[in-house]
Amino acid sequence: MDFLLLLRLLMLLVPQPVLGKLRMKCPLNLDHQDGEKPWSYYRPGDLLLGIVISPSTISLATLPFNMAPSSQIQFSHNGKERILYMIFNIEVVNKNHQLLRNCTLGYNIYDNYLNTLGTSDALLDTLSTGEANVPNYSCGRKDNLLVILDGADRDISVQMSTLVGPYKVAQLSNRIASEALNDKSQFPFFHPMLPKEGIQYPGIVQLLLHFGWTFIGLFAPDTEKGENFMRTFTPMLVKNRICVVISQQFSMTGHTAPLRGALSKWKQVNVFVHFIEFDSIWDRILPFHSALEGLPGPIEGKVWIMTMLGVYLMTKDRRLKYVHSIWSFPLQWKKSWQKDNAYEHYFFAEPEFQDEYFQCSLSKNIFSVKGQRRCTQKTPLDTQKKENRMWLANGVITYSVIKILAHAINAAMSNFKRRRKKGEERLGTPRLQPWKFHPFLKKKELYNHSLLKVYLDQNGEVAADLRIFSRVVLPKDDPIDKELGSFERQRLRLNQDALSQLKLLNKSLPQSKCVEKCQPGFVKKAREGEPFCCYDCIPCPEGTISTQEDTEKCTKCSDDQYPTKNRVQCIPKRITFLSYEEHLGIILVSFALLLFLITGLVLIIFLQYLETPIVKANNRDLSFILLVSLQLCFLSSFFFIGQPKNATCLLRQTMFSIVFSIAVSSVLAKTITVMLAFLASKPGNRMRRWLGKSLANSIILSCSAVQIFICAMWLGVSPPFPDSDMHSQPGEIILQCNEGSVIMFYVVLSYMGFLAIICFTVAFLVRNLPGAFNEAKLITFGMLVFCSVWIAFLPTYLSAKGKSMVAVQVFSILASGAGLLGCIFFPKCYIIILRPDLNTKEHLLIKVGT
Numbered sequence: 065m066d067f068l069l070l071l072r073l074l075m076l077l078v079p080q081p082v083l084g085k086l087r088m089k090c091p092l093n094l095d096h097q098d099g100e101k102p103w104s105y106y107r108p109g110d111l112l113l114g115i116v117i118s119p120s121t122i123s124l125a126t127l128p129f130n131m132a133p134s135s136q137i138q139f140s141h142n143g144k145e146r147i148l149y150m151i152f153n154i155e156v157v158n159k160n161h162q163l164l165r166n167c168t169l170g171y172n173i174y175d176n177y178l179n180t181l182g183t184s185d186a187l188l189d190t191l192s193t194g195e196a197n198v199p200n201y202s203c204g205r206k207d208n209l210l211v212i213l214d215g216a217d218r219d220i221s222v223q224m225s226t227l228v229g230p231y232k233v234a235q236l237s238n239r240i241a242s243e244a245l246n247d248k249s250q251f252p253f254f255h256p257m258l259p260k261e262g263i264q265y266p267g268i269v270q271l272l273l274h275f276g277w278t279f280i281g282l283f284a285p286d287t288e289k290g291e292n293f294m295r296t297f298t299p300m301l302v303k304n305r306i307c308v309v310i311s312q313q314f315s316m317t318g319h320t321a322p323l324r325g326a327l328s329k330w331k332q333v334n335v336f337v338h339f340i341e342f343d344s345i346w347d348r349i350l351p352f353h354s355a356l357e358g359l360p361g362p363i364e365g366k367v368w369i370m371t372m373l374g375v376y377l378m379t380k381d382r383r384l385k386y387v388h389s390i391w392s393f394p395l396q397w398k399k400s401w402q403k404d405n406a407y408e409h410y411f412f413a414e415p416e417f418q419d420e421y422f423q424c425s426l427s428k429n430i431f432s433v434k435g436q437r438r439c440t441q442k443t444p445l446d447t448q449k450k451e452n453r454m455w456l457a458n459g460v461i462t463y464s465v466i467k468i469l470a471h472a473i474n475a476a477m478s479n480f481k482r483r484r485k486k487g488e489e490r491l492g493t494p495r496l497q498p499w500k501f502h503p504f505l506k507k508k509e510l511y512n513h514s515l516l517k518v519y520l521d522q523n524g525e526v527a528a529d530l531r532i533f534s535r536v537v538l539p540k541d542d543p544i545d546k547e548l549g550s551f552e553r554q555r556l557r558l559n560q561d562a563l564s565q566l567k568l569l570n571k572s573l574p575q576s577k578c579v580e581k582c583q584p585g586f587v588k589k590a591r592e593g594e595p596f597c598c599y600d601c602i603p604c605p606e607g608t609i610s611t612q613e614d615t616e617k618c619t620k621c622s623d624d625q626y627p628t629k630n631r632v633q634c635i636p637k638r639i640t641f642l643s644y645e646e647h648l649g650i651i652l653v654s655f656a657l658l659l660f661l662i663t664g665l666v667l668i669i670f671l672q673y674l675e676t677p678i679v680k681a682n683n684r685d686l687s688f689i690l691l692v693s694l695q696l697c698f699l700s701s702f703f704f705i706g707q708p709k710n711a712t713c714l715l716r717q718t719m720f721s722i723v724f725s726i727a728v729s730s731v732l733a734k735t736i737t738v739m740l741a742f743l744a745s746k747p748g749n750r751m752r753r754w755l756g757k758s759l760a761n762s763i764i765l766s767c768s769a770v771q772i773f774i775c776a777m778w779l780g781v782s783p784p785f786p787d788s789d790m791h792s793q794p795g796e797i798i799l800q801c802n803e804g805s806v807i808m809f810y811v812v813l814s815y816m817g818f819l820a821i822i823c824f825t826v827a828f829l830v831r832n833l834p835g836a837f838n839e840a841k842l843i844t845f846g847m848l849v850f851c852s853v854w855i856a857f858l859p860t861y862l863s864a865k866g867k868s869m870v871a872v873q874v875f876s877i878l879a880s881g882a883g884l885l886g887c888i889f890f891p892k893c894y895i896i897i898l899r900p901d902l903n904t905k906e907h908l909l910i911k912v913g914t
Contacts, residue, residue: 102424107441109170111208114190117215118178119146149462163470176216183220187227208495225251232499238465255505257465259528264393265297267551269304277335277576278597281310284339293339307597324355335367335576345376349383356386364574375533380542389536396517396529464515471513476504536571581613585631588616604631623790641799642705642867649705652874659882660698666889667691673896677905686734686760693727697881701874713784713801718775721812729767732823733760738840739830778808798866823847842888849883
C-alpha cells in the first residue's frame with residue numbers, strides 16, 4: 065500500500081501535459097542541441113535489432129552542462145563506415161529471401177560515444193517501447209525487440225550484459241569480447257560471434273620460436289587492458305624460454321626517456337610485441353621513432369608484431385624509418401564468402417547518405433533534460449556493383465553476424481509455426497519473444513554459416529583460424545602486403561615462398577637474440593646476472609653429446625657407445641681384450657712358449673744326466689717337480705690371453721695360484737733339505753733322521769693343499785665369470801674376467817707371497833753354508849727375483865686398466881718363473897754341459913774347515 069501511495073503522489077506531481085505525452089510517441093520541435101551528428105538511426109521491421117556501436121568519441125571524460133555536446137564529439141577513424149556496414153548488411157539480408165523468410169529486420173543503431181553514459185541511454189531507449197525511457201512501460205509504437213547487437217568496446221559490453229540480462233534479451237557481439245563475459249552463470253544471454261582476446265597469443269609465441277626470436281620487447285598502454293595483456297602474455301613467453309628484456313607500459317604523452325634508455329641498453333632487441341588498439345598505431349610509432357632517432361650508430365629495422373585481429377592500412381612515412389615490417393593476425397575468411405550470391409551485387413555508392421536516405425530530427429524524451437538527434441530511414445539505400453572489393457572485405461564480419469542471426473530466426477520461426485499447428489494458435493499477429501529466441505542462438509551448427517573460419521574448441525568457446533599478415537616497409541615506396549602464413553587449429557603454418565620473396569626485396573628478417581646459437585656438441589651455460597637468454601656455449605661433458613642447437617642439457621651415450629670427438633654423435637664402442645692377434649699378445653705368447661721350451665730342455669738335460677752328482681745333489685725328485693711346475697706356470701699364462709669365457713675365467717687364477725704354490729713349495733722343500741743336510745753332517749746331531757723324501761713330499765703336499773683349499777672355497781662362494789668393462793677406456797668395451805670375490809683373489813696372492821717370503825728367509829739364512837756348490841745361494845737369488853716381481857706387480861696391477869691388467873699379470877707369471885728357472889737351474893746346466901769336470905762327488909762334498 066505504501067508503494068501505491070507513493071506512485072500516486074508522483075503522478076500528481078507530474079504536470080498533466082506531460083501525462084498526455086506518455087500515451088503517444090510524438091516528435092518535439094526543439095533546437096538542435098546535439099549538433100549535426102545523429103544519436104541513432106532507425107528503420108522499422110517485423111523484428112527489431114537494437115545495435116550499439118561506437119563510431120564517435122567524446123574528447124572529455126566529463127560533459128560540462130554549460131557546453132553543447134556537439135563541440136566535444138568527433139567521429140573516430142572509419143567510424144561512419146561502421147554505421148554503413150550495419151545498415152548495408154541488414155538490407156542485404158532483408159532482400160535475400162533465402163536467408164530470411166516471411167519477415168523483415170528493422171534496426172535501431174545507437175552511437176554510445178564510447179562511454180558508459182551513452183551506453184545506458186541507448187539501452188534504456190531500446191528497451192522502452194514508448195516515448196519516455198521507461199523499460200517495461202508500453203505506450204505508442206510497439207517494437208518487437210529481438211536481440212541486441214553489441215559492436216561496442218569490450219569493457220562496455222559487460223555493462224550492456226548487466227543491463228539487458230534481466231530482460232532475457234540475447235546479446236550478440238561482433239567484436240572481441242571481454243574475458244569476464246565467458247562466465248555463463250552471470251551472463252547466460254551473451255553470445256560471442258568472435259573469439260575472446262588472446263586467441264592470437266599462442267600463434268605469436270610459436271612465431272617467435274620458429275624464427276628464433278628469443279630476445280624481445282613488450283609494449284602496452286597504461287590501461288587496464290594493457291595491464292591484463294602484460295599479466296597474461298608474459299608468463300606464456302617465459303614458459304617457452306623467451307626473454308622479455310623490455311617490458312613497458314606508457315601513455316601517449318610523448319615522454320620517450322624510459323623507452324630510449326631501454327632501447328639503448330638492448331640494441332640487439334629487434335622484435336617487439338605491441339598490445340595495440342586498432343586506431344592508435346600511429347600514436348605508438350611516433351614515440352618509438354623519437355626514441356630510436358637519438359641513439360648513436362646504425363639501427364637495424366625492427367619487427368612489430370601487433371595483437372590486433374585486423375589489418376591497418378598505411379602509406380610511406382618517415383616515422384616508419386626504423387620499422388622493418390608490421391605483423392598482425394587478421395581473421396581468416398572462408399572461400400565461400402566470395403561466392404555468396406546475396407553479397408555479390410550490393411555495394412555502397414554514396415558515402416554521404418544521411419540527407420538523401422534518412423530523415424533526421426531532434427527529439428526529446430519527457431524525462432530527459434537533453435534532446436537527441438534521431439534519423440529514420442525513408443528510402444532504400446542506393447547501391448551499385450564495384451570492381452574494388454576492399455571496402456566490401458571490411459564488412460564481412462558484420463555480414464557474417466547478421467547472416468548467422470537470420471538462420472537462427474528462421475529456425476525459431478519454423479519451430480514457432482509448428483507449435484501453432486498443434487493447437488496453440490492465438491488471436492493477433494504471432495510475436496517471437498526474445499527469451500524464446502535465445503535457445504536457438506546456443507546451437508553449435510550456427511557457426512557453420514559464418515563467413516569466417518570460426519569454430520568451438522574443446523572447451524565450448526569460440527575459436528578462429530587466423531592469417532599472418534605482414535606489411536613490409538620499403539625505403540622509397542609504400543609498404544607492401546605479404547601474407548606469410550596462417551595459424552589454424554592452434555598450429556603455425558608459414559608460406560616459404562612469401563618468406564623467400566622478402567629476401568629478394570632485401571628485407572630478410574632480422575635476428576633478435578642475446579647470443580648466437582650454441583652449435584651441436586655444446587651446451588648452454590647461463591651468465592650470472594643477465595637474462596636467461598644470455599648464455600655461454602661450453603663443450604658437452606665427457607661421455608655426452610648434443611645433437612641440436614641451443615640445447616640446455618647434453619645427452620649421455622649408452623654404455624655400449626661413446627661420443628665422437630666433436631660430441632655430436634654416439635658411435636658403438638670397440639670390443640677389446642688381450643688377443644693372440646695383437647702385438648702385445650703375440651709377444652707374451654712367444655715368451656711363454658720360449659720359456660716352456662727352455663724348461664723342457666732343462667728337464668731333458670736333467671733326465672739325460674740323471675745319475676750325475678750335480679743332478680742327484682739336493683733331491684733330484686724335487687728338481688723334477690719344480691721343473692714340471694714351472695712348465696705348467698708358463699702354460700697357465702695362455703688362460704689369460706684370448707676372449708674370456710666361462711672355462712678360462714674359472715681356471716686362470718686357480719691354475720696359476722695352485723701351480724705356483726707347488727713350485728714355491730718345491731723350492732721351500734729344497735731349502736729346508738739343504739739346511740737339514742748341513743746340520744746332519746755335524747757329529748751327534750739327530751737331524752739325520754729327518755732327511756729323506758718323506759719330509760720333502762710332506763712340505764709340498766701340505767703347502768699346496770692349503771692353496772687348493774682356498775681356491776675351492778673361492779670357486780664355491782663367488783667364482784670368477786666373464787664380464788665387460790665399458791667405462792675404464794673411452795671408446796672401448798673391455799672383455800675381461802670378473803674375479804667374483806676380490807677378497808679371495810688377494811687371499812690367494814697373499815698366501816703365495818707368504819710361502820715365497822718363508823722360502824726366501826730360510827734360503828737367505830743358509831746361503832753362507834760351506835761347500836763348493838751351495839744351492840741355497842741359487843735359491844736365494846731365485847726367490848729374490850720372484851719376490852721382487854710380485855711386489856712390483858701389486859701397484860702396477862692396481863693402476864692398470866683393461867687388458868693392461870691382464871698383460872701385467874702374464875708378464876709377472878713369466879718373469880717370476882723365468883727368475884726361478886734361471887737362478888736355480890742355469891748354473892747346474894752350465895756345469896753339466898760346459899764344466900763336466902766339476903760334476904764330481906768330491907767337488908760337491910762339503911768341506912769343513914780344520
